[in-house]
Amino acid sequence: MGELTKKAKAKVDKGVSNAKKILSLMMIWGLIFSVVTIGRLRVAFDYDDTLVFSTPAMRKAYSSGAIPHTAQFWKIVNQSYDLEQPKFMTHAIAWVFRLAGFQPTILVSRPPDGGEPLRKEWRHLAPKLVFASGADAKRVALSQGNYLLFFGDSDTDIREARAAHVFPVRIRRSRTSIFKEDYHPGSLHELVIPFSEY
Numbered sequence: 001m002g003e004l005t006k007k008a009k010a011k012v013d014k015g016v017s018n019a020k021k022i023l024s025l026m027m028i029w030g031l032i033f034s035v036v037t038i039g040r041l042r043v044a045f046d047y048d049d050t051l052v053f054s055t056p057a058m059r060k061a062y063s064s065g066a067i068p069h070t071a072q073f074w075k076i077v078n079q080s081y082d083l084e085q086p087k088f089m090t091h092a093i094a095w096v097f098r099l100a101g102f103q104p105t106i107l108v109s110r111p112p113d114g115g116e117p118l119r120k121e122w123r124h125l126a127p128k129l130v131f132a133s134g135a136d137a138k139r140v141a142l143s144q145g146n147y148l149l150f151f152g153d154s155d156t157d158i159r160e161a162r163a164a165h166v167f168p169v170r171i172r173r174s175r176t177s178i179f180k181e182d183y184h185p186g187s188l189h190e191l192v193i194p195f196s197e198y
């Protein structure tokens with residue numbers, strides 16, 4: 001065999017083995033996707049300080065003159081999502097799950113006042129967005145459906161996930177968040193995602 005043909009053959013062989021690798025990866029993905037879809041497996045994400053840094057929306061509502069924690073106040077918060085900044089790690093994780101066939105659910109710990117546009121805003125990532133305000137609203141939501149994981153920033157998120165028999169994962173809060181209470185990452189011996197504060 002000539003030198004040229006040998007080189008060409010080596011190239012073809014390499015191409016075939018790469019194609020095989022890609023094919024097996026696609027088959028693995030297909031298998032995961034089927035199992036997840038057939039089992040209707042879900043993952044859930046808390047909203048404030050987990051999926052987005054929403055402090056600017058909160059600040060806008062506080063400085064609007066609306067009486068804090070009234071329907072008017074929450075309407076301003078719920079409609080100021082253009083001020084909120086997506087958190088990188090949580091988004092990356094959420095999209096990996098979405099592509100693996102999981103249906104991500106977003107649990108927003110706020111009253112639903114004026115919240116319809118927010119639901120629409122997130123429909124591509126999460127077909128289901130639930131306004132879950134109140135002491136055990138998240139636990140109730142997590143008990144309905146086959147949830148495997150719940151990502152949240154507060155201690156309560158971790159406890160509520162466990163109470164609903166869902167595996168909790170901690171997302172770190174930004175240091176500049178307006179929320180300071182209910183936050184001791186690692187104190188409940190839960191899994192904490194590194195660099196998730198950004």
Ligand SMILES: [Mg+2]
Binds near residue numbers: 050153154
């Ligand atoms: Mg939160």
